[in-house]
Amino acid sequence: MAEADAPGKLPFSLPDVDYERYTNRQLITIPLVVLVLALAVLAGFFVLTGSPVQPGLAFTGGTELQVTTTDTAAQIESTFESNGFDVESVQPIRSQENAFIVTFQSTDTDAIQTQAEGAGYDVNSIQGRSASFGAQSQSQALIGLVIAFGGMAALVFALFRTFIPSIAVVASAFSDIVIPLALMNIFGMELTLGTVAALLMLIGYSVDSDLLLNNHVLRRSGGFYESTYRAMRTGVTMTLTSIAAMTVMAITAFLFGIPLLPAVGTVLVFGLTADLMNTYMLNVTLLRYYKYEGVAR
Amino acid sequence: MNLSPRENWRIYLLIVLMLVSTVAVFVPLGGADTDGPTNLQYGLELSGGTRVRAPLVGMTAEVDTGNQNTRELAATVSNRLNVSRTDVNIRQVQNGQDTVEVFADADNGNVTQEEFAAALNAAGVEASTDDIRDGVTQQTRQTAVSVLSNKINSVGLSGGTVSTTTTPTGETFVLVEVPNANRSQVLDLITSRGRVELVAHFPQQRQNESDNGTRTVYRDVSLLTQEDFSTSNFQAQPADGGQPARVPVALKDEPARNFSNAMQTFGFTDEGISNCGYQPASGEDPDTFPGYCLYTVRDGEVVYGASMSPGLAETIRSGDFVKDPTFVITANNYSEAQQLAIDLQAGALPTTLDIQGEGTTYFLEASLANEFKLFSLITAIIAVFAVAGMVFLRYREPGVAAPMILTAGAEVFLLLGFASAVGLALDLSHIAGFIAVIGTGVDDLIIIADEILQSGEVNTSRVFESRFRKAFWVIGAAAATTIIAMSPLAVLSLGDLQGFAIVTIVGVLLGVLVTRPAYGDILRNLVLEDV
Numbered sequence: 001m002a003e004a005d006a007p008g009k010l011p012f013s014l015p016d017v018d019y020e021r022y023t024n025r026q027l028i029t030i031p032l033v034v035l036v037l038a039l040a041v042l043a044g045f046f047v048l049t050g051s052p053v054q055p056g057l058a059f060t061g062g063t064e065l066q067v068t069t070t071d072t073a074a075q076i077e078s079t080f081e082s083n084g085f086d087v088e089s090v091q092p093i094r095s096q097e098n099a100f101i102v103t104f105q106s107t108d109t110d111a112i113q114t115q116a117e118g119a120g121y122d123v124n125s126i127q128g129r130s131a132s133f134g135a136q137s138q139s140q141a142l143i144g145l146v147i148a149f150g151g152m153a154a155l156v157f158a159l160f161r162t163f164i165p166s167i168a169v170v171a172s173a174f175s176d177i178v179i180p181l182a183l184m185n186i187f188g189m190e191l192t193l194g195t196v197a198a199l200l201m202l203i204g205y206s207v208d209s210d211l212l213l214n215n216h217v218l219r220r221s222g223g224f225y226e227s228t229y230r231a232m233r234t235g236v237t238m239t240l241t242s243i244a245a246m247t248v249m250a251i252t253a254f255l256f257g258i259p260l261l262p263a264v265g266t267v268l269v270f271g272l273t274a275d276l277m278n279t280y281m282l283n284v285t286l287l288r289y290y291k292y293e294g295v296a297r
Numbered sequence: 298m299n300l301s302p303r304e305n306w307r308i309y310l311l312i313v314l315m316l317v318s319t320v321a322v323f324v325p326l327g328g329a330d331t332d333g334p335t336n337l338q339y340g341l342e343l344s345g346g347t348r349v350r351a352p353l354v355g356m357t358a359e360v361d362t363g364n365q366n367t368r369e370l371a372a373t374v375s376n377r378l379n380v381s382r383t384d385v386n387i388r389q390v391q392n393g394q395d396t397v398e399v400f401a402d403a404d405n406g407n408v409t410q411e412e413f414a415a416a417l418n419a420a421g422v423e424a425s426t427d428d429i430r431d432g433v434t435q436q437t438r439q440t441a442v443s444v445l446s447n448k449i450n451s452v453g454l455s456g457g458t459v460s461t462t463t464t465p466t467g468e469t470f471v472l473v474e475v476p477n478a479n480r481s482q483v484l485d486l487i488t489s490r491g492r493v494e495l496v497a498h499f500p501q502q503r504q505n506e507s508d509n510g511t512r513t514v515y516r517d518v519s520l521l522t523q524e525d526f527s528t529s530n531f532q533a534q535p536a537d538g539g540q541p542a543r544v545p546v547a548l549k550d551e552p553a554r555n556f557s558n559a560m561q562t563f564g565f566t567d568e569g570i571s572n573c574g575y576q577p578a579s580g581e582d583p584d585t586f587p588g589y590c591l592y593t594v595r596d597g598e599v600v601y602g603a604s605m606s607p608g609l610a611e612t613i614r615s616g617d618f619v620k621d622p623t624f625v626i627t628a629n630n631y632s633e634a635q636q637l638a639i640d641l642q643a644g645a646l647p648t649t650l651d652i653q654g655e656g657t658t659y660f661l662e663a664s665l666a667n668e669f670k671l672f673s674l675i676t677a678i679i680a681v682f683a684v685a686g687m688v689f690l691r692y693r694e695p696g697v698a699a700p701m702i703l704t705a706g707a708e709v710f711l712l713l714g715f716a717s718a719v720g721l722a723l724d725l726s727h728i729a730g731f732i733a734v735i736g737t738g739v740d741d742l743i744i745i746a747d748e749i750l751q752s753g754e755v756n757t758s759r760v761f762e763s764r765f766r767k768a769f770w771v772i773g774a775a776a777a778t779t780i781i782a783m784s785p786l787a788v789l790s791l792g793d794l795q796g797f798a799i800v801t802i803v804g805v806l807l808g809v810l811v812t813r814p815a816y817g818d819i820l821r822n823l824v825l826e827d828v
Contacts (some may be wrong), residue, residue: 012690126480127658152781155781194726197797210776242740244683248389258673259725
C-alpha cells in the first residue's frame with residue numbers, strides 16, 4: 001500500500017504543481033478572470049433576454065410532447081405550424097427510431113394533443129405547464145438556491161471561525177455555480193428542474209475539496225506546501241472520480257434518451273471542472289496569503 | 298482477522314441494516330401494491346401515467362357577516378356577481394371569523410376582488426379588497442380532495458392519489474396522480490364539477506298587469522341535489538322495457554317530504570302525468586319547453602327530461618312515497634347514466650380546477666416509462682464502473698478499492714431499502730439523488746482511505762482511531778453542508794426536486810452514520826492484518 005503514498009506524486013500521474021514558483025497575484029488572476037468572464041456572460045444574457053439564464057419549459061410554461069411518427073422533423077413542424085401552433089423546437093431522440101420531442105410555447109395542451117393525434121402521431125408523453133405556474137417555480141428555485149448557498153456559507157463560517165479561510169471556501173463555491181451557469185448559456189442549455197438540482201448538488205460537491213484543503217492546512221501539523229500537497233492528492237482523486245462518473249452518466253443517459261439525467265451530468269462536469277481550478281488556484285492562494293501574511297499581521 | 302463485535306460493531310451494524318434492506322426490498326409483505334420482483338414502487342416517470350397539478354378556482358373573504366341569514370346573503374352576493382347560487386359558499390363561525398367564498402376569479406368567471414367586495418357591501422357586509430384573498434378555504438380543499446379521490450376510485454383507476462401541496466408563497470395546489478391512465482381520461486374525470494340536480498319544470502298561470510288577462514310562464518325549481526340521497530352505492534342501469542337508462546336512488550326523509558309536496562303543489566301528480574316530451578338532442582330550449590318535466594341537470598346543463606309516471610304519481614298522492622322514497626334519475630343512454638352514477642357517488646366538486654390557467658399536466662406512456670427504468674439502471678451500473686475504474690487506477694490495490702465500490706453499492710442498497718420501507722415512489726429525480734449519493738459517498742471513502750493509508754505505519758488501534766477521527770471531521774462537515782444545501786428543496790414544493798433532495802439527505806445521513814464508518818473498520822482490518 002505504500003506506493004500510493006510515495007511522496008511527490010499526484011494521482012493519475014498528474015504533473016506536480018510547484019506553488020512556490022508562483023506569486024499570489026499570478027495564481028489568483030486566472031480564476032478571477034474566469035469568474036469575471038462568467039459573470040459578464042450572465043450579465044450580457046440578462047441585457048439581451050431579460051434573464052441571466054435561459055429558462056426552460058418548467059419555468060416559462062408551455063407544452064412538450066414526445067411523439068412517434070414516420071414523418072420527418074420538418075414535416076412535424078409544418079403539421080403544427082399549419083394549424084396555428086408555433087413550434088419552438090423538434091428534436092429527434094437518438095435511442096428510438098422515429099421518436100421526436102416537440103416543444104411549444106403555447107399552453108393550450110389539449111388542442112396540441114388533439115392536433116398530434118389527428119395527424120396520426122403516437123403520443124408517448126405530454127406535459128403542459130401554465131405560464132404563471134412556471135413563473136412561480138422560477139422564483140422558488142431562486143429562493144431555494146439562495147437559501148442553500150446562504151446556509152452553506154453560514155456553516156462554513158461557523159466551522160472555521162476565521163474570515164479569510166471561510167470566505168475562500170464560499171468564494172470558490174460561488175464561482176463553481178456561476179461558471180456552469182455561464183457555460184449553460186454558451187452551450188444553449190436551458191435552466192430546467194434537473195439543472196437546478198445539479199447546481200444545488202454542486203454546492204455540496206464543491207465544498208468537499210475546499211473543506212479538505214482548509215482542514216489540512218489549518219488544523220494539521222506540517223508545512224503549508226506539504227499540507228496542500230496531501231489535501232490535493234486526496235481532493236484531486238475525489239473530483240476526478242466524480243467527473244468521470246458524471247461524464248459517463250451524461251453520455252449514457254443522453255444516448256438512451258433518458259430525460260433529466262444528461263443535463264444533471266453535464267452541469268456537474270462543468271462545475272466540478274471549475275472546482276478543480278477554484279480550489280487549487282483561488283482557495284489555495286487565499287489560504288497561503290492568510291497563513292503567511294494574514295496571520296502575521 | 299479480528300472479528301470481535303466490540304471493535305467491528307460498525308461493520309456488524311452495516312450487515313444488519315443490509316439484511317433489513319433485503320427484507321424491505323425483496324420479501325413480499327402483504328398489502329404492498331407493487332409490480333415486478335421487488336417491493337419498490339415507481340412514480341409516474343418510471344411507470345407511466347398522468348399527473349395534474351392545479352389550484353382550485355375561487356376567492357375567500359374573511360369578514361363578519363353578523364347575524365345575517367346565510368341563504369339570503371348567498372343569494373344577494375351571487376346575484377350581484379352574476380354567478381350561480383352554488384358558486385357562493387358561506388361559513389359562519391363566529392364574529393369576524395366568518396368566510397364567504399366565491400368560486401370564480403378574474404380569469405375564471407370574470408369576478409374581480411373589487412366586484413366581490415362591492416357585492417358583499419351591497420349585501421350589508423363590511424368588506425374591502427384587503428379582506429379578500431385568492432384561493433379557497435381549507436374545508437373546501439378537503440372536500441375537493443375527497444371528491445376527486447372518489448371520482449378516480451369509482452372508475453376503477455387503481456393506485457390514483459389526490460393530495461394538496463402548498464408553496465412557500467402560500468398558494469395551494471391540488472395534485473392528482475393516476476398511474477396507467479392517459480391524460481384525456483384523467484382530465485375528463487376531474488375537469489367537470491359533476492353537480493347533479495333534479496329540477497322540476499312546469500307551467501304556471503300569471504296575471505298580466507296590463508290587461509288583467511293571464512299568460513303561461515314556465516318555472517324551474519331545483520328540488521334535489523347530491524346531498525339529498527341516502528343511497529350508499531349508486532349503480533347505473535341500462536334502458537329496458539320502455540324505461541330509459543337510469544340510476545335508482547333513495548331519498549333522505551326531509552328531501553322526500555319536500556319533493557312529495559312540491560310534486561303535488563306544482564301539479565305533477567295530476568295534469569302533469571306523462572306530460573314531458575323534451576329531447577335534449579332536438580336543441581329546444583329546456584326553459585320554455587311546454588310540459589311538466591323532471592330535468593336531470595348536470596353542471597347546469599339539462600341532460601334528460603323525464604315525465605312523471607302514473608305509478609309514481611299514485612304513490613306520491615297516497616303518501617306511500619314518503620314512507621319508501623325511492624326514485625330514479627334518468628339519462629339518455631347507459632354511458633350518461635354511468636357518468637351520473639359516478640357523480641352521485643363521488644359528490645360534486647365545490648369548485649373547478651384551474652388547469653389551463655395555472656396548472657401543469659404530465660403524461661408518460663407506460664412502455665416508455667419501462668424503458669426509462671431499464672436504461673437508468675444500466676446508466677447507474679455504467680457510472681459505478683467508471684468510479685471503480687478511477688479508484689483502481691488511483692490505488693492499484695484491490696484490497697482498498699474493492700471494499701470502496703462495495704461500500705458505495707451498499708449505500709445505494711440501503712437507500713432502496715429505505716424507499717421500499719416508507720413506500721417512496723421512485724422517479725427520475727430519485728435516480729439523480731442516488732447518483733449524487735454515490736458521488737459524495739465515494740468522495741468520502743477516498744478521504745478515509747487516504748487518511749488511514751498516509752505514510753507512517755498504522756500499527757495500533759489507537760493510531761487508527763485518531764486518523765479515522767481526523768478524516769471524519771471533513772466528512773462530517775461536508776455532509777452537513779450537503780444536507781443544508783438540500784434542505785430548502787426538501788420543503789419547497791418544486792415537485793420533482795423534492796424527491797431528489799429527500800433521497801440525497803437520507804443517503805448522506807446513512808452514509809455518514811453507517812456505511813462510511815464501516816468502511817473505516819474494513820480498512821483497519823486490512824491494515825492491521827499486515828502488521
